[in-house]
Amino acid sequence: MKAIRVAAYGGLDAMTLAKLDDPVPGDDEVLIDVAAAAVNPIDWKIVSGAMKAFIPLPLPFTPGVDAAGTVLAVGRNVSTLAPGDEVMGFIGIVGAYANRIVVDPARLARKPARLSFTDAAATPAATLTAWQALHEHGELRKGQSVLIHAAAGGVGSAAVQLAKLAGAHVIGTASPGNREYVQSLGAAEVIDYHATDFAKQVSDVDLVLDLVGGTTQARSWSVLKRGGILVSTVSKPDTGRGNKAQVTGKHFATRSDGPQLAALGALHASGDLRIHIDSVFSLPEASHALARSMGGHVRGKVVLDMAA
Structure with missing residues (x-):
């Protein structure tokens, strides 16, 4: 081999x-x-x-x-x-x-x-990560709003589609060249992170999915509504900042799960995910x-x- x-x-x-x-x-x-x-x-x-x-x-x-x-x-x-x-x-x-x-x-x-x-x-990894972030850790429900950073990447692309399927209002951050792509996945709003400070455009969201970390994560606290959740795949959110803002920060490692992957595979097979x-x-x-x-x-x- x-x-x-x-x-x-x-x-x-x-x-x-x-x-x-x-x-x-x-x-x-x-x-x-x-x-x-x-x-x-x-x-x-x-x-x-x-x-x-x-x-x-x-x-x-x-x-x-x-x-x-x-x-x-x-x-x-x-x-x-x-x-x-x-x-x-x-x-x-x-x-x-x-x-x-x-x-x-x-x-x-x-x-x-x-x-x-x-x-x-x-x-597998991208779709499992997106699903677990949104549903197991982010507790996403129909009618909620979610901000997804790096929405054009592997995990971001899956997350935009899964959030849309869940009935959420989806906002994504992406480079200007990926605007139409992220919209095609189901995002209602796409913010050009090169030109615009998302923290000045977004407010009172229920969930932030942080796939970037660093200053992007730090600025994300301010866009959450009270009781909201910030989920990060890249670094552990600052608990003190979360408590001060009366929101919750979570960090997790993706769990390999064959049955869950099979269910997500069925969404791909049906055309609901691409x-x-x-x-x-x-x-x-x-x-x-x-x-x-x-x-x-x-x-x-x-x-x-x-x-x-």
Whole structure:
């Protein structure tokens, strides 16, 4: 098999393409022939070493959290999947940048026939993150208003659509080139963060989904109504500031959940959710794919095609 390996933390030049023995599934695992893997910001943060204090990993490791492909073999205790099944999943914190992987089947969902492997690989982490942020942590309800930062990115794109499906009034922040795109996803308002201070345009929202952190998060407290919720995927909100504003701040790590992913996959299959692929790279081009993600302004998802 071929896999991207990281032997030392650092820049993207720390990533190399290696030939390895095919993994063998344990009794409770499945072996997947990977067709595509998605690129997520967590990937390059891990490769750089920025996350090593929180996510210690033995070196070398293979990056990647999202994969889609075909089951080749199953462990003797696995009854939910069989060879030939097409699947997708948020497989864990590393491992997806390879053309063979072993995975806990509880992390997987069957790939909807309507989705290509490229689209399926782009679905799990972003869509699970958006759903859990909005519904499990943000407690979003019909008729509420939500401000979504970085609305054109992978998680943001899914969140805009899911919030709209929930009956919320959706406001997104994005670059001017992504205005029409974010509107097409269901946002009622799109704020150009280059030209406008969102804190002067938005007020009394029920929920803020912070996918940026830093000063964007700090300025988001003021737009919430009393009792509102700020949910961040990137950094822990300041509890003191939240208490002072009489709002709640939450930070969470996405949970891999096969059944939840299957339900979200059904929304994709029905056409209620759609995936936008920003760009596709081959496995040997993984460093270029991560550089694309690191550069920001990605519309939707960057994907590695194992057959390219």
